[in-house]
Amino acid sequence: MPGLENLTAKIMAIAEVKADAIVDEAKRDAQTLLEQASSEAEKQCAAIIAKAEQEATRLVSLAVSAKKTEIRNRILVAKQKIIAGVIAEAKTRLAGMSQNEYEMFLWNYLSRIDFSEGETLMIPKTYQGLDIDALNIKLHKAGKPSLTLSPQNVPDGFKLVNKYTENDNSLEALIDFYRSDLEHIAFEALFKADVIV
Numbered sequence: 001m002p003g004l005e006n007l008t009a010k011i012m013a014i015a016e017v018k019a020d021a022i023v024d025e026a027k028r029d030a031q032t033l034l035e036q037a038s039s040e041a042e043k044q045c046a047a048i049i050a051k052a053e054q055e056a057t058r059l060v061s062l063a064v065s066a067k068k069t070e071i072r073n074r075i076l077v078a079k080q081k082i083i084a085g086v087i088a089e090a091k092t093r094l095a096g097m098s099q100n101e102y103e104m105f106l107w108n109y110l111s112r113i114d115f116s117e118g119e120t121l122m123i124p125k126t127y128q129g130l131d132i133d134a135l136n137i138k139l140h141k142a143g144k145p146s147l148t149l150s151p152q153n154v155p156d157g158f159k160l161v162n163k164y165t166e167n168d169n170s171l172e173a174l175i176d177f178y179r180s181d182l183e184h185i186a187f188e189a190l191f192k193a194d195v196i197v
Contacts, residue, residue, distance in 0.1 A: 079191060086186045087175060094171050095156050102127045106158060107138060109169065110147075115160050117145035122152050122159040 097105060123130060132149040139146060150161065157170040175182065
């Protein structure tokens with residue numbers, strides 16, 4: 001049986017070589033698959049990281065933009081409060097005008113507006129010392145009709161009344177009428193060098 005053992009040994013040797021070749025090929029295939037999987041995983045990781053970085057940049061940009069908007073809005077609210085305070089102070093000062101200041105205020109306003117003959121002028125009780133005759137002389141020189149002084153009073157400013165209309169020129173009404181101009185002037189005067197974020 002030595003021939004059989006010899007044959008078995010040869011078959012075993014051939015099988016072992018083939019097995020080694022198969023194992024080597026399997027190892028090479030496994031290595032290739034590992035390298036491909038590793039490369040693919042690295043690409044996916046890089047894509048995920050890039051996307052996360054883009055999202056993080058976008059979120060940071062949104063947060064910064066939101067904060068800038070919040071800061072700008074707070075600054076605007078503060079400026080509006082300051083302007084409201086300036087207008088309130090102007091109203092207080094107008095309400096506390098002296099007789100002479102009131103007469104100048106009244107003349108400046110009446111000289112610029114149109115009104116008809118026979119209108120009645122209502123003024124605050126504080127300024128009842130107004131010389132209506134002197135005012136009418138100035139009005140005539142300016143080509144305006146005469147006014148009659150009413151015994152009725154207004155809290156502030158003045159009113160022009162005829163049988164059909166009542167022209168309210170209270171300080172509140174005048175300031176409301178000129179509010180946008182006053183706010184613009186106050187804003188320019190107070191914040192001309194200021195830049196909003």
